[in-house]
Amino acid sequence: xxxxxxxxxxxHPVKAFRAVSLEEALVEPWGLAGDRRWALIDDGGxxxxxxxxPHLASAAAEPLAGGxxxxxxxxxxxxxxxxxxxxxxxxxxxxxxxVEAVPAAAAAHAWCSxxxxxxxxxxxxxxxxTRRPVDPAYALPGETVSFADGYPVLVTTVASLDALNSLIxxxxxxxxxxxxxxRFRPNVVVAGTEPWAEDDWTRIAVGEVVFRVARPCARxxxxxxxxxxxxxxxxxxxxxxxxxxxxxxxxxxxxLVPLSPGTIAVGDPVRVxxxxxxxxxxxxxx
Numbered sequence: 001x002x003x004x005x006x007x008x009x010x011x012h013p014v015k016a017f018r019a020v021s022l023e024e025a026l027v028e029p030w031g032l033a034g035d036r037r038w039a040l041i042d043d044g045g046x047x048x049x050x051x052x053x054p055h056l057a058s059a060a061a062e063p064l065a066g067g068x069x070x071x072x073x074x075x076x077x078x079x080x081x082x083x084x085x086x087x088x089x090x091x092x093x094x095x096x097x098x099v100e101a102v103p104a105a106a107a108a109h110a111w112c113s114x115x116x117x118x119x120x121x122x123x124x125x126x127x128x129x130t131r132r133p134v135d136p137a138y139a140l141p142g143e144t145v146s147f148a149d150g151y152p153v154l155v156t157t158v159a160s161l162d163a164l165n166s167l168i169x170x171x172x173x174x175x176x177x178x179x180x181x182x183r184f185r186p187n188v189v190v191a192g193t194e195p196w197a198e199d200d201w202t203r204i205a206v207g208e209v210v211f212r213v214a215r216p217c218a219r220x221x222x223x224x225x226x227x228x229x230x231x232x233x234x235x236x237x238x239x240x241x242x243x244x245x246x247x248x249x250x251x252x253x254x255x256l257v258p259l260s261p262g263t264i265a266v267g268d269p270v271r272v273x274x275x276x277x278x279x280x281x282x283x284x285x286x
C-alpha cells in the first residue's frame with residue numbers, strides 16, 4: 001500500500017445535507033472542522049436524517065466565515081444562517097444519545113420546515129469537546145464526536161467501491177450500478193489500496209495525522225439514496241448483504257478517531273501503522 005493517498009475530502013456542514021468537497025481540512029478531536037456541527041431535529045427533539053427524509057440529499061449548506069451557513073435547496077430562496085449565541089440549549093437525541101444543542105434563528109427553522117413539508121428545527125453544536133461522547137463500547141476516555149452518526153471521521157477506499165460495483169453489475173441490481181462514492185457519505189476517500197484492505201486497519205496515518213480505527217461502518221438505507229435526486233433503490237445493500245456481510249452487518253468503510261491534531265490534504269500519503277492479525281481478508285464475509 002505504498003502508493004495509497006487521499007483522493008478526496010468531504011464535510012457535511014449540516015447532517016444529512018449534501019457534502020462539500022475540500023482540498024484540505026483541519027482535523028479536530030471530534031472530526032473534520034465544519035463537519036456535521038449542525039443538524040435538524042423534529043418536534044420531539046429526535047435528529048432528522050435521510051433515513052426519514054431522503055430529499056435532504058438535495059439540500060446544500062455552504063460554509064461561511066465564522067461558522068455560519070448559506071442554505072439552498074430546490075424551490076427555496078437561499079438563506080444565510082449565523083451561528084447562534086450559546087445562551088440557550090434544547091435537548092435532542094442522536095440515535096438514542098441525549099445531547100444539548102443551540103437552536104438557530106426562527107427563520108432557519110421556517111426555511112427547513114418549508115422545504116421538508118414538516119416541522120423541524122435547525123440546531124448547532126456549540127461545544128463538541130463536551131457535548132457528545134463517542135460510544136463507550138468503542139471509545140477511549142474523553143473522546144467526543146459532532147452530530148456524525150457515531151464517530152469523528154469515516155474513511156472509504158476507491159478499490160473497495162470498484163470491487164463492490166463489479167459485484168453489483170454481475171447481480172440482480174445491475175441496472176442501478178455503478179454507484180458513486182457519495183452514496184457512502186465519507187469524509188476521506190483513499191486511492192491506491194487493495195479491495196477491502198481497510199477492513200483490517202487498526203491505526204493509520206493520513207499525512208502526519210494519526211487515527212485509530214474504532215470499528216467498521218455498518219451501512220443503512222441512506223446508501224440506497226441517490227445523493228442528487230433523493231430517489232431510493234435497493235443497491236448497495238442488496239449486494240453487500242450477499243458479499244460483504246460480516247458479523248451480521250453490511251459493512252463498507254471504517255470509522256476513525258483522531259489521535260493527533262493537524263491538517264490533511266488531497267494527495268497526502270496514507271500509511272497503515274497497525275493492522276488486525278491475519279492481514280487483508282482475515283474477516284469472514286469477503
